[in-house]
Amino acid sequence: MLIKGHVYKFGNNINTDVIYPGKYLSITADREEMAKHCFEAVHPEFLKNANPGDIIVGGKNFGCGSSREQAATCLKYFGVRAVVAETFARIFYRNAINLGLPVIIAPGITQQVEHNDDIEIDLLIGIIKNMRTNEIIKAKKLPDFILKIVTNNGLIPYLKKKLGILGN
């Protein structure tokens, strides 16, 4: 599974309050509306400069803080194709997987990839290629079980299959 995209880069400890402000938590169902508020309060430039299809590259502890699933949902429905980070905080990591938003741990990624680079992620093998420098960055391969959820587009389709529930 190859994922290609333009890099939008952040630093360390990007927390879920920053990704999705608390004042919009009352939006519980409309995912397109959630997407309109990604990074709105602290990094409003994201909504102006990022594009659907981009890949977010973060530093250490990406997604720390609150368990709000909207933080992963808003990125997915904005059109973010994947998030690559040095490390992730655990609940954001789980939420992204369960929503079918690929999250890849790649130690050293912030040294090897710059804002606006184009990268290509091979999810099955666990490598990332920087198209500007042609460098190959080794990522942590997702455990098979988690890969199965991500490639099924999240936990809901996965569970429907498992429980034998058909259709949408």
Next chain:
Amino acid sequence: MISMNKTIAEKILARASGKKVVSPNEIVMARVDVAMSHENADVVLRSFKEIGVKKVWDKERIVILFDHRIPADSERTAATHRRLRTFAKEQQIKYFYDLRQGICHQVLAELGHDLPGEVLVGTDSHTTTHGAFGTFATGIGATEMAGVWATGELWLRVPESIKINVDGKFKPCVTAKDLILHIIGILGADGANYQAVEFHGETISHMTIASRMVLSNLPMEMGAKVAFVPPDEQTIAYLKKRTDKHFQVILPDQDVEYSGELNINVSSLTSQVACPHSVDNVKPVSEITGLKIDQALIGSCTNGRLEDLAAAAEILEGKTVHPDTRLLVIPASRRVYLEALHKGYIEIFVRAGGLVLNPGCGPCLGAHQGLLAPEEICLATTNRNFKGRMGSPEAFVYLASPGTVAASALKGEITEPC
């Protein structure tokens, strides 16, 4: 070689997954004993409907209550509350507490839902709090909670465990809050990422249940998955008053190999404060004494319990809050509120010029009730000081103990509690 000496986390997850032994890094399917959600049960509900299962797996193991935005801050929240009331009725959810009880992390303990050896998942990051009773308690997302509602189980990676030994006697006015802030300052915002934390040592043995809950509440701010205080006689006495359910105390084996150990002696610890904009930016209060504050906030799942209100009332009794500072007090639960009324604390807060708000999360997460304007400074007993967390992204939130916040409210500037 797989070690046969097991941590609390490994023992509970082995039991919950029906295995003899499990080891760190293994992914298991764990049976859930308690599944808790607040307003975000509305997000869960949407996913639950998408799965297409008609009935929840066990109507007696799901707890739903409202605490994040009560009473409703908007029509939208009112609609969320209404949808969930209907859902709880339709599904005959046994433990649906509506907006009557207070903050989930206090209420579940008070009402006997936190049991040693069980697996409790909550759609709230501070679910680690329940580990104060030896419960494997962890925060999860809404979609996976929908999976739990449908099937009663979820995948968990077995965590490595860090042992934190705490010895020594606290100085006057130094509390569990100062201790856990100090620990987060040492280990950092991701210092316990994906890991279990076990608190041991004589200081912990002597600590009240409420203080142990402060210790288990905040390790989430260094990334921890669960945070245990091994149950003892005090834990069992607390639980026996609140439930007649059977439970099994699970303790770690002797000679467990922990992934990390931290030894702390609290005898010389002073009052601490987490400075903007991260919880690991911790300094002794003495380093920032004199900083003017616009708002002082006492409450939250971290520090809204009776002993917290008692510490604040002792400092505020017969005095008046500084004219340039506003004081907000939010009891963590209805029960705490009633006890504080009975003991006269509420009258002390009101006479001092404080606003006493209804039990709930209040402004902690930036939804309503006391948000900050640009450039304002708030000193709070809450758990997060992220940029934009409590209103304007141009505001500043500092975190400290209830005593520090109360004393600072009187002076209008950050000061030592005594």
